[in-house]
Amino acid sequence: MTRPVSNCPNCGAKVMFQWSSSVQTVCEYCKSILVRTDIDLKKVGQVADLPPDTSPIQLNTEGIFRDRSFVVIGRILYQYDQGGWNEWHLMMNDGKSAWLSDAQEEYTVSSLACGPNLPSAAQLQVGQQFKWNGDLYSLSVITKAHYRGVQGELPFQYWDKSDVTFADFRTPSRKFATLDYSDADPVLYLGEFVEFEDLKLKNLRQFEGWS
Amino acid sequence: MSVGQPPLQLPPKPAVKALNCPKCGASITLRALGQAVAVVCTSCHSILDAKDPHLQIIQTFERITSTDAPLIPLGTRGKIRGTDYDVIGFQRRSIKVEGIRYAWHEYVLFNPYKGFRYLTEYQGHWNDVAICKEQPIVDTRFRISLEANYLGEEYKHFQTADATTDFVLGEFPWEVRVGEQATLTDYVHPPRVLSREKTSAEITWSIGEYLPGKDIWSTFHLAGDPPEAIGIYENQPCPVSANIKTLWMTFVGFAVVLCVLMIAFEVHAKREPVFHTSYQMNPGMPAGEASFVTEPFELTGRTSSVEISTSAAVQNNWIYLNYALINQDTGEAWDFGREVSFYSGYDSDGSWSEGAQSDSVVVPSVPAGHYYLRIEPEVDRNHPRIVYTVEVKRDVPVLGFYGIGFLALLIPPILLTWRSLSFERARWAESDHPPSAILKTESD
Numbered sequence: 001m002t003r004p005v006s007n008c009p010n011c012g013a014k015v016m017f018q019w020s021s022s023v024q025t026v027c028e029y030c031k032s033i034l035v036r037t038d039i040d041l042k043k044v045g046q047v048a049d050l051p052p053d054t055s056p057i058q059l060n061t062e063g064i065f066r067d068r069s070f071v072v073i074g075r076i077l078y079q080y081d082q083g084g085w086n087e088w089h090l091m092m093n094d095g096k097s098a099w100l101s102d103a104q105e106e107y108t109v110s111s112l113a114c115g116p117n118l119p120s121a122a123q124l125q126v127g128q129q130f131k132w133n134g135d136l137y138s139l140s141v142i143t144k145a146h147y148r149g150v151q152g153e154l155p156f157q158y159w160d161k162s163d164v165t166f167a168d169f170r171t172p173s174r175k176f177a178t179l180d181y182s183d184a185d186p187v188l189y190l191g192e193f194v195e196f197e198d199l200k201l202k203n204l205r206q207f208e209g210w211s
Numbered sequence: 212m213s214v215g216q217p218p219l220q221l222p223p224k225p226a227v228k229a230l231n232c233p234k235c236g237a238s239i240t241l242r243a244l245g246q247a248v249a250v251v252c253t254s255c256h257s258i259l260d261a262k263d264p265h266l267q268i269i270q271t272f273e274r275i276t277s278t279d280a281p282l283i284p285l286g287t288r289g290k291i292r293g294t295d296y297d298v299i300g301f302q303r304r305s306i307k308v309e310g311i312r313y314a315w316h317e318y319v320l321f322n323p324y325k326g327f328r329y330l331t332e333y334q335g336h337w338n339d340v341a342i343c344k345e346q347p348i349v350d351t352r353f354r355i356s357l358e359a360n361y362l363g364e365e366y367k368h369f370q371t372a373d374a375t376t377d378f379v380l381g382e383f384p385w386e387v388r389v390g391e392q393a394t395l396t397d398y399v400h401p402p403r404v405l406s407r408e409k410t411s412a413e414i415t416w417s418i419g420e421y422l423p424g425k426d427i428w429s430t431f432h433l434a435g436d437p438p439e440a441i442g443i444y445e446n447q448p449c450p451v452s453a454n455i456k457t458l459w460m461t462f463v464g465f466a467v468v469l470c471v472l473m474i475a476f477e478v479h480a481k482r483e484p485v486f487h488t489s490y491q492m493n494p495g496m497p498a499g500e501a502s503f504v505t506e507p508f509e510l511t512g513r514t515s516s517v518e519i520s521t522s523a524a525v526q527n528n529w530i531y532l533n534y535a536l537i538n539q540d541t542g543e544a545w546d547f548g549r550e551v552s553f554y555s556g557y558d559s560d561g562s563w564s565e566g567a568q569s570d571s572v573v574v575p576s577v578p579a580g581h582y583y584l585r586i587e588p589e590v591d592r593n594h595p596r597i598v599y600t601v602e603v604k605r606d607v608p609v610l611g612f613y614g615i616g617f618l619a620l621l622i623p624p625i626l627l628t629w630r631s632l633s634f635e636r637a638r639w640a641e642s643d644h645p646p647s648a649i650l651k652t653e654s655d
Contacts, residue, residue, distance in 0.1 A: 054243070054323055056323060082384075082386060083248050083262060084245075104246055104326050104327060105322075105324065105325055105326025106326055106342070126413070126414070138346060140346070140413070140414070170346040171345070172348050196324055210323055210324070
């Protein structure tokens with residue numbers, strides 16, 4: 001198995017990509033944010049020290065979602081006035097990417113989806129309903145989050161953000177949707193709430209006094 | 212990972228962290244480090260920002276106006292649904308209904324892998340509460356829907372009230388404040404309660420399940436006894452309702468058995484004639500006291516019922532017979548009186564009749580042996596000639612027994628159903644829809 005390997009343009013450490021489609025990664029040594037170009041890696045920024053977090057998930061955590069195994073290869077950390085959450089970038093065993101979010105240990109797995117007529121951030125109102133893929137989603141909460149940092153590999157460049165709006169949608173089933181307003185156009189992610197046990201996670205962080 | 216690759220730098224292990232209150236200097240313990248949003252100083256009750264490394268003050272108080280002690284001490288660990296949780300936060304909230312303040316307690320539970328969970332306690336009634344992942348379905352045409360559907364189950368609206376947070380202690384996954392207002396709407400489907408909590412910022416649905424205090428006590432290994440539960444709580448399961456269905460099913464089962472027995476005895480009854488004689492009362496015979504005994508007859512076979520039938524061709528007249536069925540061998544006697552009367556005539560409504568020209572009575576459980584009847588007829592003073600026939604049959608079906616058995620079987624399910632109905636009445640009396648009001652709206 002050949003993995004794209006390169007060196008950090010900042011410190012020279014070896015940088016290895018786990019997923020061939022990754023666009024961005026963070027040097028484990030010097031915390032430089034590196035973006036892949038056609039030729040080499042370009043340093044585009046630097047990750048500030050991440051706050052101590054208590055997510056049981058970490059890079060290289062493995063699990064299973066809908067009979068497909070995955071490994072955590074990257075992360076975006078957000079903060080908002082009621083705390084923080086992580087969007088863990090998953091590399092599924094079929095080569096696709098997905099996201100595992102852990103807001104106060106409420107877990108969802110979602111992936112990029114297409115939806116017609118996505119509302120603009122200004123149009124959002126709690127209670128609004130949208131039909132995507134035949135399911136009716138109701139807007140439950142709008143979060144003005146603050147981009148706090150990144151870790152590992154991501155499928156896009158993500159390093160110069162400040163405030164980002166998210167709209168979370170719920171359904172009468174476990175289905176879940178998020179509209180991400182990081183960029184000019186909203187991006188839709190569809191997924192579902194998952195139980196911690198059902199993900200059969202391995203290589204989790206250990207918490208003192210807890211097993 | 213190949214040799215020579217830089218080791219992944221592991222983030223510091225989170226654990227219980229000790230800090231100091233910026234207001235009074237007392238030590239603060241953070242158990243859900245990184246997940247708690249607010250923490251309350253146990254000493255001065257200032258509410259601090261748990262996300263901030265310096266524990267910036269969110270809310271302080273001029274003086275501690277109220278205090279309360281959690282029944283489960285903060286830091287206690289217990290296993291709920293197979294997962295360990297630490298009690299990390301405690302708050303008292305209250306609602307005001309018709310000028311009376313009702314207060315209850317809420318406990319915040321935390322597990323670093325599974326997140327938060329809650330316990331509520333009101334007058335000894337406990338609920339294990341989790342945030343809903345699935346969105347309940349309500350009728351959005353109304354401000355407050357009277358029903359909610361959650362995971363395919365119907366929940367009935369119980370109460371909507373404005374709650375105030377009166378007292379807080381420990382850690383919370385939201386920025387808690389004393390005086391915080393929320394509109395609570397509870398829907399019940401015992402033993403579960405579906406709660407909608409609306410603040411200015413958001414709507415949160417949670418699902419709770421009723422737990423008796425003793426379960427909480429054993430879960431958290433608490434000393435002593437839990438406070439006794441007072442009254443009936445909104446989602447408290449009716450202690451008998453679970454049995455009612457079983458009981459009615461049992462009743463139906465027994466009733467079927469009774470019917471089968473009845474049919475079997477009816478079919479197999481021999482109806483064996485053992486005695487048949489006619490007597491007559493001629494006019495002018497004394498009206499009473501003239502008792503006589505019949506020829507003896509024999510009852511054979513097993514102990515069985517005996518039917519004594521009397522028929523008399525009375526027309527607008529009556530005959531009363533005092534009977535005694537006497538066992539010749541033992542002297543044991545069964546006494547009973549029977550009347551045969553028949554009246555008929557015409558009036559403005561047409562013909563009418565009353566009574567019958569025959570009568571029968573069944574004496575149950577008569578052993579085999581030699582018997583005779585002592586008969587003492589009574590008739591009207593001016594009686595015409597009355598011929599009456601006395602007939603005795605053994606082994607006849609006794610239907611009355613089945614009726615009694617049937618009624619006896621009915622008692623337990625009816626009693627329990629009545630208890631369940633009064634339990635539900637008491638439950639709903641505390642709701643926004645007391646039973647009389649329900650009747651009223653139904654009749655509208």
